[in-house]
Amino acid sequence: MDYQKILDSINEEMSYRDVTGQVASYIPELAKVNPKKFGMHLYCGQNQHYGFGDHEENFSVQSITKVFTLAMTMKIMGEDLWKRVDVEPSGNPFNSLTQLEQESGIPRNPFINAGALVISDILVDHLDDPKAELLAFVRKITGDDEIQYDGTIAASEKSTGYRNIALVNYMKALGNIKCDVEPILDFYFHQCSLAMSCKDLAKAFMIFANKGNILETGENILKPESVKRINALMQTCGFYDEAGEFSFEVGLPGKSGVGGGIVAIHPDNYSVAVWSPILNPKGNSELGMKALERLTTLTGVSVF
């Protein structure tokens, strides 16, 4: 498969598209990002990298980090994790509070904010320095020691993070949060602020396409059964109330973030990341979804 040729033709096609959405503005720092940024990177074998545009520029990966913290938590908690967070699509926006009251404070899945805050609670409870450990995990699976949090984004999100503050306090009242809310929120806002490029994301997500192993070194990071579960959750819950649409259009497990990034994998084949900051009304990158739809259509390959 000539991936570079396919990516180049996607780049060209996308340049003619009208984009109607908006850059995320509820986190003030994200509103400052140049809406014209666009890049895509595909990684499919030892040192086999293909990309175009701004694919090596760092951006705020936001909710994409929920996959990393889930992977770390599965290693700590095993199956007991599912007593604290469920595995069903929410059909609701990522920052919704409504299901928690009826469902005893158990979030529908680890990829909505409520679920990620429970995961943060578990990591704060079990690790001495969860921020350092998350950074170490991401640096290891990418092989890139330069990856950092963006303190300005973390502070910006903290200053307007009323929904996340409400979610964690509400779940504490319902008995599903163990630690103090302050360190949980501090860890959560930092995890969301992680700055990575499409190339970094494609490298990191290769472990989910490669049965839990780092492709370049062969080192095992996750058990195959954990990878199965994480990929199933990405397929069913990775795009909030647009998870069905993403499966329907693209047909790959993936995860998005309000920074405009999307990562997807084709098991035993490739990982791919795309970045375009303009979001559709569901909070997913408008051009990113279209570019990935073109990828699986032009290659004729998806998980279905």
Ligand SMILES: NC(=O)CC[C@H](N)C(=O)O
């Ligand atoms: N969907 C997202 O990327 C949401 C993450 C964002 N930091 C928030 O908590 O609201």
